[in-house]
Amino acid sequence: MNSLFAKILLWFWAVLVINTIGSALITGLSGPRPYLLSRLVEFQLEEARNAYQAGGKPALAEFMQRFHTVFAGEGILADASGHDQLTGADESALIAKSREESRFPILRTRGAVFARNSPDGRYWFIFVIPHARLGYWFLAPQHWWIIGGGILFCYLLAYYLTYPVRKLQRAVERFGHGDLSARAAPRRRDELGDLGRTFDRMADRIQTLVHAERRLLLDISHELRSPLARLRVAVELARSGENRDAQLDRIDKEAERLNSLVGGLLQVTRAEGDPNSLRREPVRLDQLVEELVADSSLEARAHSSEVKLLSVQPVTIQGDAELLRRAIENVIRNAIRHAPEHTPVEASLEPRDHAAVVRIRDYGPGVPEEALPRIFDAFYRVETDRARASGGAGLGLSIARRAVELHKGAIRARNAQPGLEVEIDLPVSTP
Numbered sequence: 001m002n003s004l005f006a007k008i009l010l011w012f013w014a015v016l017v018i019n020t021i022g023s024a025l026i027t028g029l030s031g032p033r034p035y036l037l038s039r040l041v042e043f044q045l046e047e048a049r050n051a052y053q054a055g056g057k058p059a060l061a062e063f064m065q066r067f068h069t070v071f072a073g074e075g076i077l078a079d080a081s082g083h084d085q086l087t088g089a090d091e092s093a094l095i096a097k098s099r100e101e102s103r104f105p106i107l108r109t110r111g112a113v114f115a116r117n118s119p120d121g122r123y124w125f126i127f128v129i130p131h132a133r134l135g136y137w138f139l140a141p142q143h144w145w146i147i148g149g150g151i152l153f154c155y156l157l158a159y160y161l162t163y164p165v166r167k168l169q170r171a172v173e174r175f176g177h178g179d180l181s182a183r184a185a186p187r188r189r190d191e192l193g194d195l196g197r198t199f200d201r202m203a204d205r206i207q208t209l210v211h212a213e214r215r216l217l218l219d220i221s222h223e224l225r226s227p228l229a230r231l232r233v234a235v236e237l238a239r240s241g242e243n244r245d246a247q248l249d250r251i252d253k254e255a256e257r258l259n260s261l262v263g264g265l266l267q268v269t270r271a272e273g274d275p276n277s278l279r280r281e282p283v284r285l286d287q288l289v290e291e292l293v294a295d296s297s298l299e300a301r302a303h304s305s306e307v308k309l310l311s312v313q314p315v316t317i318q319g320d321a322e323l324l325r326r327a328i329e330n331v332i333r334n335a336i337r338h339a340p341e342h343t344p345v346e347a348s349l350e351p352r353d354h355a356a357v358v359r360i361r362d363y364g365p366g367v368p369e370e371a372l373p374r375i376f377d378a379f380y381r382v383e384t385d386r387a388r389a390s391g392g393a394g395l396g397l398s399i400a401r402r403a404v405e406l407h408k409g410a411i412r413a414r415n416a417q418p419g420l421e422v423e424i425d426l427p428v429s430t431p
Contacts, residue, residue: 340364
């Protein structure tokens with residue numbers, strides 16, 4: 001009996017049967033039936049008396065036989081002192097019992113007893129209903145139909161209550177055995193439906209984290225092979241003594257590239273952490289953009305380029321200043337790496353419809369249209385991309401996207417003909 005379905009079903013059945021039988025008993029004992037039965041006994045008294053007076057004991061015996069056949073009960077015609085006119089037995093005790101006030105006469109030894117005296121007091125007619133017939137007396141066929149319908153209703157009700165639990169159990173078992181796509185997918189709008197939807201949200205989150213971890217491990221193993229292989233070659237060449245200074249510079253450059261790659265991975269890990277741990281504080285976005293433009297000027301000059309701040313308006317949002325800094329900085333650095341020599345990288349900030357819009361544009365070759373939706377994926381590079389040569393690992397825009405999404409914002413890119421323009425929308429007030 002560990003099944004919730006069986007427990008609910010049996011409890012409903014028990015309550016239904018008890019209520020039905022109890023109501024039938026009460027109806028049978030306190031309703032009009034005792035009155036009708038009393039009138040019936042009075043009528044049979046007159047019939048039995050007439051038969052006895054007209055034909056004696058043989059006629060009375062024949063009448064009692066017909067009575068027993070029709071009413072399936074025991075009938076007795078007694079004299080004023082209570083002696084049976086057929087057998088001479090003293091039945092005065094039955095007469096006395098019939099006079100007792102009792103709520104439940106069906107509990108008597110010989111069954112329910114009804115006795116009526118003739119108007120002249122000479123005869124008694126006693127009707128004894130055996131226990132074997134009591135069920136037929138107070139429980140009509142309609143009651144059995146009600147019980148059957150109630151049992152069916154209780155079954156459907158128990159099934160309705162426990163179906164989402166059993167469905168959730170199957171989903172949890174599949175999920176626990178490694179099927180991360182298992183979902184309860186509830187349609188109910190009650191507490192059980194809420195429980196199923198909570199499980200589905202949890203499963204979505206776990207599946208996302210597990211898949212992200214697997215992709216991250218695969219990407220890390222792929223990305224680390226190239227710099228490690230170049231490091232081994234540089235070490236071997238350094239050991240040979242041929243152009244040792246150049247090889248040491250090469251080793252230093254590859255080590256710095258590995259350090260940058262690990263730093264980027266740590267940023268992704270932080271960005272994909274628990275969103276509830278995100279700090280919420282007022283951030284002057286205009287001041288942040290101005291600082292990043294100024295800080296990027298040195299890197300831009302190294303690429304024979306420059307970063308221009310076209311327009312900026314005061315905007316304050318709620319968020320994590322460090323995550324926002326890394327998001328916008330990564331977009332600016334990505335634009336600088338792809339900007340042709342002697343061309344600017346343009347940045348602007350303006351409010352629009354309860355949001356702050358940051359735009360970063362370069363005048364480089366742009367991105368093929370089919371690659372635009374994927375440039376924000378981790379480790380993704382366009383085939384003509386020079387990020388490897390420039391030290392990029394394909395993480396900058398991915399970090400930017402995740403940081404923006406954690407702030408309930410959106411980031412998108414479009415070809416500006418020429419160049420690529422990245423637009424970041426951040427809500428001024430985030431929940």
